[in-house]
Amino acid sequence: MIVWVIAIGALALAVLAVVNALVFLRPSQSDVVDNDASVSILIPARNEEQRINLCLAYASAQSALVTEILVYDDQSNDATAAIVKAWENIDRRIRLIGGDALPAGWHGKPHACHRLAENATGTWLLFVDADARLHSGAVERLLATAAHHSCTLLSAWPGIKVKSLAERLLMPMLNFYVFALFPSPLQLISNAPRYALAHGACLLCHRDAYWRVGGHAAVRDELFEDTALARHWRACGQRALCCDGQQLCTVRMYAGLREIWRGFEKNFYPGFRRKWLFVFVLAIHVALFTVPCIGSIVFPTMPFAVAASSVLVARVALALRFRQPIWPSLFHPIAELFLIALGISSFLRWHSRRGVEWKGRLYRSSTVEHGA
Template sequence: MLFWIYVLTAVVWFVLLVDFKAGIRKIPSLSSAGLSHSEPVADISIIIAAKDEETAITQTLDSLVQQTLPPNEIIVINDRSTDKTGTWIDEAAARHPQIIPVHVTDLPEGWLGKNHALHLGASKAGGDYLVFTDADIHFHEDTLRYAVKLMEKHQLDYVTAAPDLKAGSFLLKGLISFFLFGFSYLKRPWTANDPESNQGMGIGAFQFIRAEAYQHIGGHEKMKMRADDDLALGQRMKAARYSQMFVSATQHLSVEWYPDLPSALKGFEKNAFAGLNYSFLLSISALFGVFLSQVLPFFLLFHPDSSLQMISFINVLLLFYLYILSTRAFTTYPLWLASALPLSAVLFLYMLARALILTWFRGGIEWRGSRYSLRELKQNFRDTKEESE
């Protein structure tokens, strides 16, 4: 019985591998459209939600001010920070007039903090283009010029970009690589670039959108309690039939996603359940599926049954091949990191199980000093999903 399970699993991995190799070619780089010889003209508003980002916010703002295509305004929302984030924002605004500080002291009921901050920033923006980004992103100096050129060349309404995810430790890099590995075969992000597909994509590090289109889909007010607000924005754009493109920007955007492994475990609490549609049944299935398909085959290499050994070996080879391809496509990490695949899979299982257990016992999620009930999160997810279908 176990042998035939892994025969089927090997077939699934092979199909996913073929799909990935074909799909990854459909993801261009941010710079694929090149740069104009003449200076592009674009009225751009940058919108940043910042909460307790005192160590990163100044660098982010400096990299935006130094763009070769400078934005008209950089609206920075200090969302109830308890550190010196607000101070550094005000100091940057004193040096650079295009930086507009907005300080939030209270969170309205029925909103996630980040979503409310982005909504507030968008309501104050006057640009024809809006760029939603995070407070810890470093922009290469030509990033906005490339984005405008890409939008113009392909007549797009929306571009979202995957950044270079910096990480210090071996375990953290392995965990991020494994997360991106699962993201690639579950979400198939290249399908967002197919006008005939109903799959939308959104990466919070960089969402470049026409202001008119953003207003038409209802903005962040339509996804008040979506922990995956970036993905929801891309999905709503696709549902409204606006043209979009998902691109790689590892040479143009970078971020230290998490400073260490404990921070990653904590951060995953916010998105784990959202990524599984707030379904406990789907969550348990995911835990079991990852263990069965991506952990157990390594142990079965030592099984006394030679036929089970062989089919497990085939599964492991396919796993490594797909894992290496996704690591090369979405990160700048060394490919030998793939050797940590089984360890990264076990660490991911622990992280997912921990997040689900904590969400269950708390009855919701705790994120950056605020608690959000599972009932509200699930209801908003259902509402926004129905609207985008």
Template sequence: MTAVLALVVAVAALTAHTWVNATRWLRRPDAGPVEVTEPVAVLLPLRDEADRVEPCLRALLAQRGVPGLRIVVLDDGSTDGTADVVRAVAGDDPRLTLLTGVAPPPGWLGKPHACWQLATRTDPGATVLAFVDADVVLTPYAVAAAVTELRAARAALLSPYPRILVRGVADRLVQPLLQWLWLTFLPLRAMERSPRPSLAAAGGQFLVVDRAGYLRAGGHAAVADKVLEDIELARAVKRSGGRIALADGAELAACRMYESWPQLRDGYTKSLWAAFGHPVAAAAVVTVLLLLYTAPPLVAVGLAPTAPLVSMVALIAYLLGVAGRVVSARATGGRAWPDALAHPVSVVVLGWLTLRSYHLRKRRRLTWRGRPVS
């Protein structure tokens, strides 16, 4: 009974932390209408995105409230006609420039190199750089709202986390963990105030940076070989003396990250080893997550016939974990019901993906978009 009560206390504390983060400390930019006067460059790296880049491009071209907007697109060695799609959508719009990327040199991974090319080849007069991924669709005032929030936070880097679109079972099990993890385990107020690089989070789908602060941190050149270049860039900003901030971007952007289970599986596999670091640390974190969120329903069911009181306490721990997922979903525009009820299964899938990530990395078999990542 003592161990189960300890689980209840621990899960209750974490769920309370999720609620405090979501209701008090999570920034929520005004979705508009809002206007900024400083010049902004939106930077879009593309590699084989012909089948899904059009909605992203049309949303960028429809941005309002940014009179000094420039859109710079980099075709990073695509072989599927991505550049042709960009030209067809952009037409003769003078705000959009299409660049042809060069292959990354030794020591560089593909995305950091593409982002660095964009940052160094865009209009030097732009005081803010907004990096956007091809699977992100922005609302009309998203860029203006994000820049406004960047300045209000007095930050060098703002990560307005998009609303993650989910469709299939795998999506609904895994994708909500992205927001849940940082809302549950990351103290948002301390992250903004503390200079410690270890207290950092960011999502590369939509990332807005003060150009001077970005360059002072070394830009993407400082994270050239990092799989999680977004988080590492946030850490580099902190090391250079800049502030970072997270925001709920559900009203600014929507993102459908993966179209299928194989894509989702391989996407997480390529990066989870980098998220956790040393295998021992990963094992410890996954074990704690399994104990806190997967063990309670198993105990509740297994001990119901013989120890109903212990079973009831374990059920409370499970329901508290579900409550944390509900809070996270509602705070970030996600789907709460009935998906949150499967939270223990989500944690198991995360554990398996983590194990797979370390296994394939050890055998040097991790790739993404045809390029090795480790």
């Protein structure tokens, strides 16, 4: 009986993943925008000497709708600032903003975004991560999509660039992790905060609405500031949406296994606002996405076969939608075991005295707890 419950659960979530793969909001193909629109590209950067050069090259290639490109140097101790200063001589729109000491109660990225917004003059603010590469025409299509759907916050879910074997095996799990559980069609039907989704690599906000809702100051202590901002945006009565941004923006989030582990160890547990939700989602991944795949090999039965096939269909559907290779789907059990271990490690680190270190800053559990 229990194995059939597992099979039905896996099948139901596979259906959700396939639906998401089919109907996840696509950006407008139009490049016709309001003639009065102006865009400030805002890039928070801390120790990004390996990435900032290409980021600025792609940002600089955007059209004249982009009136300024501001980079906030968040007290980097590498060559980030020097690289940006060199770019100031190439493109007059580029300007470096020196970083301040991080105020009490703030996390680094929300503070950097807040300072960037304070210095921006565009009618639209486009927050872009230093590892993001904006495609040609991205700004026009973002503006056209926001206008078409009457939203004042639009995030583009980026294409994920991978190079190493570890990245090819593990990074597709990010899309599976999100789109096997998030009902993306409902974001268009309801403006409830629970249907908010955003990716900080590419986040477009109308400046007036940004300040009206309090901007990044409202999520100053969030590590998942992107989706937290989208939730807050909706709670304030403004419309926030997330679209498929593969044709707009590409990121290589982490280079190699070590960076993947450290990056997601920092983010995994804080992504949940309640301990029970973290445990619940991890239990789903164990019971519905891992046990059937292993069970179908060790104890081949019809329920396990149905569940394992459902997981495989979901992985393939999402791989096709997000233009990723299909073969890593065959190694799903390995990726799931990695994800589960990562989640447990993230939880333990956040609840230990060690905390999590990221780019020279230490974060502990008191900075992420929202409830039991």
